[in-house]
Amino acid sequence: MAELTDKQMEIEIGHMLRTGVSLSAFVVFAGGILYLRSRSNTPDYSHFHAASESLRTIAGVLHGVARFDAASIIQLGILLLIATPVVRVVLCVAGFSRQRNRLYMGVSALVLAILTYSLLAGGR
Amino acid sequence: MDASSFSALVFGTSVVAGLLGALTGLGGGVVIVPVLALLFKVDIRYAIGASLVSVIATSSGAAAAYVREGLSNVRIGMFLEVATTLGALLGAYLTARVSSHWIAIIFGAVLLYSAYSSYRQKGDHPIAITLNPLAERLQLCGSYPTDSGETTYSAQHVPMGFGIMFGAGTLSGLLGIGSGAVKVLAMDQAMKLPFKVSTTTSNFMIGVTAAASAGIYLARGYIDPGLAMPVMLGVLGGSMIGSRILVKAKVSTLKIVFVWVIAALGAEMIFSGLTGRI
Numbered sequence: 001m002a003e004l005t006d007k008q009m010e011i012e013i014g015h016m017l018r019t020g021v022s023l024s025a026f027v028v029f030a031g032g033i034l035y036l037r038s039r040s041n042t043p044d045y046s047h048f049h050a051a052s053e054s055l056r057t058i059a060g061v062l063h064g065v066a067r068f069d070a071a072s073i074i075q076l077g078i079l080l081l082i083a084t085p086v087v088r089v090v091l092c093v094a095g096f097s098r099q100r101n102r103l104y105m106g107v108s109a110l111v112l113a114i115l116t117y118s119l120l121a122g123g124r
Numbered sequence: 125m126d127a128s129s130f131s132a133l134v135f136g137t138s139v140v141a142g143l144l145g146a147l148t149g150l151g152g153g154v155v156i157v158p159v160l161a162l163l164f165k166v167d168i169r170y171a172i173g174a175s176l177v178s179v180i181a182t183s184s185g186a187a188a189a190y191v192r193e194g195l196s197n198v199r200i201g202m203f204l205e206v207a208t209t210l211g212a213l214l215g216a217y218l219t220a221r222v223s224s225h226w227i228a229i230i231f232g233a234v235l236l237y238s239a240y241s242s243y244r245q246k247g248d249h250p251i252a253i254t255l256n257p258l259a260e261r262l263q264l265c266g267s268y269p270t271d272s273g274e275t276t277y278s279a280q281h282v283p284m285g286f287g288i289m290f291g292a293g294t295l296s297g298l299l300g301i302g303s304g305a306v307k308v309l310a311m312d313q314a315m316k317l318p319f320k321v322s323t324t325t326s327n328f329m330i331g332v333t334a335a336a337s338a339g340i341y342l343a344r345g346y347i348d349p350g351l352a353m354p355v356m357l358g359v360l361g362g363s364m365i366g367s368r369i370l371v372k373a374k375v376s377t378l379k380i381v382f383v384w385v386i387a388a389l390g391a392e393m394i395f396s397g398l399t400g401r402i
Contacts, residue, residue, distance in 0.1 A: 006198050006266075013198075017331070018186040025181065025360060032131070032353040042130040043350055048167040050345025057343070058365050074349035078177055078356070082338045085331040092202055103263065108202050111332065114209040117215075119339035 009095040013088050020084030024077045031073030038070050084116050131354045134164065138358025142182065144382050146366025149323060150238050151229070151330070152359035153179045153301035157231065158348025158389040161402055166351065168224045168231075170400055173346030176334050178359035179302045183331035184365060185360060196324040197266045200317070202280060203331055204289045204310070209336035211293020216337035218298050220344065228397030231299050235390030238305040239383045258282045268321055277318055285315035297337035300346075302330035 054060035055075050064072025089112045096104040125133075135161055138152070145152035153175040160171035188197055219227065255278055259265060264279035279285065288310035296303045304326050309320035341347050396402040 007194055010196065010198050014187050014190075017187045021181055021185045021360070025357060028356060029355055031349070032357070035350060035353065036128050036131060039127040039350070041349070042125055042127050045164070045170050045348070045351055048169045052345075055347075055349060056345050071349040074353045075347070078342075078347060078349070078352055081177060081180050081184075081356070082198060082335050082342070085180060085335040088184075089202075089205075089332060092198065099243040101263075104199055104202060109305045111202060111205045111209055113354055114206070114213065115332070115339075118209075118213055119338045 004095060004098045009092070009099075012095070013091050016091060017084055017088060020080065020087065024057075024081035024084065027077030027080060028074050029077075030069055031077055034068075034070035035074060082119070086112070086119070089115060126255060127350070131350070134160070134351070135354035135358040137163075138178070138355045139362035139365075140394055142178070142359035142362025143249045143366040143369075144196050144362075144385075145182070146186075146363040147370060148242050148379055148382050149247075149304065150228070150242055150303040150386065150388075151179065151304050152182055152363055153299075154235060154238055154386065155389070156355060157300060158235065158393050160351075160355075162389070164397065167251040168227055169344075170217070170348050170351055172227075173341050173348065174300075174352040176300040176338055176341055177295075177347060179300070179358045180331050180334045180338065181356050181360045182363045183327055183334065184303060185364065187328050187331070190327060193269075193324070195268050195320050196316075196328045197321055198328075200264050200266070200311070200315075200321075200327050201218040201325045203262060203307045204307075205284065207286045207289035208293030208296065208307070208329060208333040211290040212297035212333050212336035214295075215299075215341070216318065216340035218294070219346075220343075222298070225397045225400055226401055227299065228294075228393050228402040232265050232384045232390045232393030232395075232397065234295060234299060234301070234303070234305075235276075235386050235393060239387040239390060241305045241309065242379070242386070243383045254278070254280075256280050256282065261385060264315075266321070268318060275318070277316075277321065280316040281314050290313055293333050293336070296333050297340075300337075300341070302334065304330060314365020 054064055061072050061075045065076050089108055092108040141155035142354045157175045160166040161168050259279040259282055266275045267276040292303045292306035307326040310323050311317045312319050398399040
């Protein structure tokens with residue numbers, strides 16, 4: 001395979017980022033329409049009482065989406081959005097390994113580990 | 125207020141915030157949090173949750189446009205992301221420990237600094253070409269296109285840059301903002317990288333940094349779909365319009381006006397924090 005330059009790698013990543021953002025914005029928008037049709041009053045945001053339990057975990061959100069719950073669909077779009085930069089780091093690990101750049105394979109794998117920790121162990 | 129008018133109002137405000145954030149280069153997050161907290165009386169934890177989501181969207185959305193110019197540096201960005209993501213974890217843990225008064229006060233200070241740094245923004249300093257042994261070992265160098273052809277650069281003061289980036293990550297996780305101004309400070313001022321390389325690499329890093337605290341925000345219930353939806357869509361739309369205008373028009377007058385708006389919001393946040401209204 002031809003040598004992968006940094007620039008080519010960044011262009012690939014740029015395309016992926018745009019696709020991820022468009023997809024997530026579409027899901028959030030679709031969920032938003034459903035949400036506004038099903039809700040008449042605004043929740044009270046002036047006092048913090050945390051989003052409901054089912055909207056705070058990946059499993060809970062997926063369950064909600066299966067029930068066609070509007071808030072869960074918005075939250076799914078937000079999860080897709082959070083996943084976008086994570087996929088970017090995965091692409092960097094792959095890109096640096098194609099460049100045989102051991103140092104930066106290690107650096108990007110470390111960043112990926114930190115992100116994974118946050119998503120899985122977050123808040124505990 | 126019913127849900128539709130509330131969402132429409134928040135959406136419209138977010139479009140303006142995203143537009144102004146893109147025009148000044150400060151990002152939509154620094155505007156939307158104080159506006160939600162001060163104007164809409166939204167609890168600051170919901171405000172930073174919604175803002176963080178919009179920060180990921182604008183950073184990732186803008187990156188595609190930047191890479192074509194060949195200005196950002198993927199290695200420098202990735203190396204410094206180790207610092208920003210660790211900082212972001214710390215910041216996200218701190219939001220639950222620090223009272224909202226203090227969050228408001230720290231937020232105000234960051235706003236005042238951002239306004240100052242944007243006001244003072246100037247051209248490039250002479251680019252360091254002397255090789256720094258640590259930067260060389262870490263491959264923190266590159267080249268970028270200028271009027272006089274490709275120019276090479278190499279990072280200086282690597283530990284200091286790394287340290288400031290950790291601080292930028294902490295602020296990002298604590299306040300739900302991209303903290304682009306602090307990231308640029310680390311790369312432009314400390315590491316002596318060319319200004320354009322600093323700003324575009326910073327934009328690339330913001331999404332990854334924000335994703336590190338987003339997991340924790342989600343688990344804590346800071347991200348409320350009803351609020352995050354209009355904020356994310358609005359800021360994203362506004363910043364897309366903003367970056368188009370930026371290519372075409374000179375915006376220096378608008379920028380000065382907006383810098384004063386940011387400074388005023390900063391002062392108001394500090395005042396609200398001190399008097400216990402936030």
